[in-house]
Amino acid sequence: MPVVNRIADYAADMAEWRQHLHTIPELEFDCHQTAAFVAERLREFGVDELHEGIAQTGIVAIINGQGDGPTIGLRADxxxxxxxxxxxxxxxxxxxxxxxxxxxxxxxxxxxxxxxYLAETRNFRGRVALLFQPAEEEGGGADIMVKEGVMDRFDIAQVYALHNAPGFAEGAFYTTPGPIMAAVDTFDIHIQGVGGHGAMPHETRDPVMAACGIAQAIQTIVSRNHYALDDLVISVTQIHTGTVNNVIPDTAYLNGTVRTFDPAVQQMVMTRLEEIVQGQAASYGVTATLDYVVGYPATVNDSDKTGFAAEVAREVAGADRVIANSGREMGAEDFSYMLQERPGAYLFLGQGDGPGLHHPKYNFNDEVAPVGASFFARIVEKAQPLT
Structure with a gap:
């Protein structure tokens, strides 16, 4: 079964919705205009329940099917x-x-x-909970929604989400059982030295050299402290220090990201970072502090639910357009918090060639919206069939 015909019928409406949303981007939890637009559409569709203000601007909408059954969750950020x-x-x-x-x-x-489509046809048992979530990019909106009790309050039994994938074949899917995206942590390193004249470095305790030494030493964690087959990324992404060319500054600052899948690897990184920061600081005669912030956990797909989701994706896109064991990626996703609470799966939907994610020229491909909507609709109908 390809794209659901009824959904294809209002592809133009979906493009209009999407392009309107594109004009009103909002950050983190401040998604008031977006949430208002979503709520207005949901009321028009005739959902049975509409719960607003979850995680500040999040929405949960309930659509009842025909007859008793469980509740399946579908999430969009x-x-x-x-x-x-x-x-x-x-x-x-x-x-x-x-x-x-x-x-x-x-x-x-x-x-x-x-x-x-689901509100119009109701060709399923039980209920579907539509989870419209703020603050995926920053703030952990999924975590807040979980902490505010959406899984228990709406008795959600399983949960699914999609993410578009530039550079992957338009309308094709890929996913993998088990870990699919990494845990993401951040670190900040503050160095305190003694500044002075650039011509008289012997009278200073140079934080610039210390920052360079710390940044280089951090890379040895990946190359020398972990097993090569355990995925790990540590990237120093910021170094800030100094003002002019003839002054050695007092301070320096480094920042970076850590991506892991295994909690033991994560703990090793935390330990080694502290040792490196303190050891390098001592060797340069400066002081330094490490602030390590644990962020989103790894996104871990349930094996059975991933297999089921891949079957549904094959119905929608075709058997040759679904990769069900794609391997894992080092990006991160706060849908991980929902998957910690309930079994489910996270899939990528290809949108063809074009600029990548987080690029200033990126634009969502409206042609794939009916494909993703059909996947969501069919996963409900297949998971909770009437017969």
Missing amino acids: MDALPIVEETGVEYASKNPGKMHACGHDGHTTMLLGAAR
């Missing part, structure tokens, strides 16, 4: 990124310095498309 848009499209961002550079406008649209 709504927030944008602090990026200046360079797409040149007529529906470009109207909010300066903000844009939908990750396709969350498309994710929201695909779930709205599924909501319209």
Whole structure:
């Protein structure tokens, strides 16, 4: 079964919704305009329950099927990124310095498309809970929704989500059982030295050299402290220090990201970072502090639910357009918090060639919205069939 015919019928409406959402990007939990638009559409569709203000601007909508049964959860993220848009499209961002550079406008649209179809047909048992979530990019909106009790309050038994994938075949799917995306942590290192004249370094305790030494030593954690087959990424992404060319500064600052799948590897990184920071600081005669912030956990797909989701994806896209064991990626996703609470699966939906995610010229491909909406709709009908 390809794209659901009824969903294909309102593909133009979905493109209109998505392009409108693209004009009003909002950050983190401040998704008020977006949530208002979503709520208005859901009321038009005739959902049975509409719960607003979850995790500040999140929404849970309930659609009842025919007869008793469990509740299946479908999630879409709504927030944008602090990026200046360079797409040149007529529906470009109207909010300066903000844009939908990750396709969350498309994710929201695909779930709205599924909501319209499911509310109209109700060809399933039990209920579907539509989870429209703020603050995926920053803030952990999924974590907040879970902590506010959405899984228990709405008795959700399993949960699914999609993410678009630039550079992957348009309308094709890929996923994998078990870990699919990494845990993401951040670290900040503050160095205190003694500044002075650039011509008299012997009278200083140079934080610039210490920052360089720490940054280089951090790379030995990957190359020398962990088993080569355990996925690990540590990237120093910022070094800030100094003002002019003839002054050695007092301070320096480093920042970076850590991506892991195994909690034991994560703990090893935390230990070694502290040892390296303190050891390097001592060797340069400066002091340094490490602030390590544990972020989103690894996104771990349930094996059975992933197999089921891949079957549904094959019905929608074709058997040769689904990769069910794609391997894992080092990016991160706060859908991980929902998967910690309930079994489910996270899949990628290809949107063809074009600029990648988080690029100022990225734009969601409206042609794949009916494919994603059909996947969401069919996963409900297949998981909770009437007969």
